[in-house]
Amino acid sequence: MKLKLFINKSVHENAAYYYELAKDAKRKLKGTEKAIEETKKEMKKAGKKKKEEKKIRVKREKKWFEVFHWFYTSEGKLAIGGKNAQQNDIVYKKYMEDNDLFFHADIQGGSAIILKEGVNASEEEITEAAQFAASFSNAWKNGNASVDAYAVKKEQVSKHAPGGFIPVGAFAIIGKRIWFRNTKLGLKIGRSEHGLEIIPERSARKLKSEIYLAPLKSGKEKGELARFIAKKFSVDVTEILELTPSGKSKIVKK
Numbered sequence: 102m103k104l105k106l107f108i109n110k111s112v113h114e115n116a117a118y119y120y121e122l123a124k125d126a127k128r129k130l131k132g133t134e135k136a137i138e139e140t141k142k143e144m145k146k147a148g149k150k151k152k153e154e155k156k157i158r159v160k161r162e163k164k165w166f167e168v169f170h171w172f173y174t175s176e177g178k179l180a181i182g183g184k185n186a187q188q189n190d191i192v193y194k195k196y197m198e199d200n201d202l203f204f205h206a207d208i209q210g211g212s213a214i215i216l217k218e219g220v221n222a223s224e225e226e227i228t229e230a231a232q233f234a235a236s237f238s239n240a241w242k243n244g245n246a247s248v249d250a251y252a253v254k255k256e257q258v259s260k261h262a263p264g265g266f267i268p269v270g271a272f273a274i275i276g277k278r279i280w281f282r283n284t285k286l287g288l289k290i291g292r293s294e295h296g297l298e299i300i301p302e303r304s305a306r307k308l309k310s311e312i313y314l315a316p317l318k319s320g321k322e323k324g325e326l327a328r329f330i331a332k333k334f335s336v337d338v339t340e341i342l343e344l345t346p347s348g349k350s351k352i353v354k355k
Contacts, residue, residue: 166179166181168184168188169181169182169183169184169188169192170182170183170184170212170214170233170237172229172233172298172299172300172301172304173293173295173298173300173306174216174222174225174226174229174230174304175225175226175229175304175305175306176222176223176225176226178216178217178218178219178222178226179217180204180214180215180216180217180229180230180233181196181214181215181217182204182212182213182214182215182233182234182237183212183213183270184212184343185270186268186269186270186271187269187270188270189212189213189269189270189271189272190260190269190270192213192215193213193215193258193260193272194260196215197215197255197258198217198255199255199256200217200218200219200220200221201215201216201217201218201219201220201255202215202216202219202220202222202227202230202252202253202254203215203252203253203254203255203257203258203272204216204230204231204233204234204250204251204252205234205238205250205251205272206234206235206237206238206239206240206248206249206250206284207248207249207250207251208238208239208240208248209239210238210239210242211234211237211238211239211240212234212237212238213234213270213272214230214233214234214237216230216252219252220254225305227252227279228281228303229300229301229303229304230252230301231250231251231252231281231284232250232281232284232285232286232287232301232302232303233288233300233301234250235247235248235250235281235284235285235286236286236287236288236301236302236316236346237346240286240316241286241316241346241347241348241350242316242346242347242348243316243348244316244317244318244320244348244349245286245316246285246286246315246316247283247284247285247286248283248284248286249280249281249282249283249284250280250281250284251274251278251279251280251281252278252279252281253274253276253278253279256275257274257275257276257278258272258273258274258275259272259273259274259275260272260273261273285302285303286315286316287301287302287303287313287314287315287353288300288301288302288313288314288315288345288346289301289302289304289308289311289312289313289314290308290311290312290314290330290341290344290345291308291309291310291311291312292308292309292310292334293306293308293309297334297336297340297344298344299344299345302314302315310333310334312330312333312352313352313353313354314326314345314350314351314352314353315350315351315353316346316348316349316350316351317349317350317351318349319349320349320350320351321349321350321351321352322349323342323345323346323347323348323349323350324338324342326341326345326350326352327341327342327345328341329352330345
């Protein structure tokens with residue numbers, strides 16, 4: 102180690118000079134060590150917060166029916182419906198059973214809703230399924246306040262028509278239908294024991310932090326609305342896009 106000595110200073114003055122330098126360096130070192138410790142603490146806090154956020158955002162494993170539109174009635178029956186023409190066919194061909202009811206809005210373009218054990222359902226449950234079918238139809242996209250909907254049994258639904266062609270997602274209905282005239286369009290979204298769920302507005306079930314939705318031509322676009330709801334429930338926006346109907350909507354204050 103080399104030291105620079107000042108010839109115009111005495112031995113004691115040179116020693117005092119280096120003593121002061123050492124003291125200054127020691128002070129700076131303590132300040133640096135303190136800054137390092139504070140930085141470590143902040144990094145630890147940030148890491149913990151990031152880990153907590155990551156934990157909150159972890160996607161749960163979805164149930165089989167969540168690839169479709171779905172909800173549980175006020176008495177616990179499951180209803181599922183296609184999100185597109187292909188899914189409409191799948192819901193009918195793969196999942197509809199003899200005791201189920203088939204629902205559809207009386208408009209071209211809509212979800213085929215299957216209410217499991219629908220023939221044994223209460224009048225309220227059947228009305229809920231009708232509102233769900235009405236809401237997930239082109240009536241919502243058109244901004245309609247209401248639309249007619251109907252229900253039929255399995256044996257009344259067919260993918261075959263004598264001398265005619267039935268396109269993907271469409272069905273031939275035979276016999277008398279159960280009509281639900283001027284069914285109001287409306288949904289509510291919130292948390293339940295089943296996760297984030299969207300259900301008919303008329304359902305007696307209460308969801309946590311529920312938001313009521315209705316169609317409106319001058320309302321929010323689906324993407325804008327989805328971002329708002331996703332932020333409220335701290336979920337990915339794609340989850341809301343999958344749940345909500347196509348078209349402009351408004352949030353209804355209750």
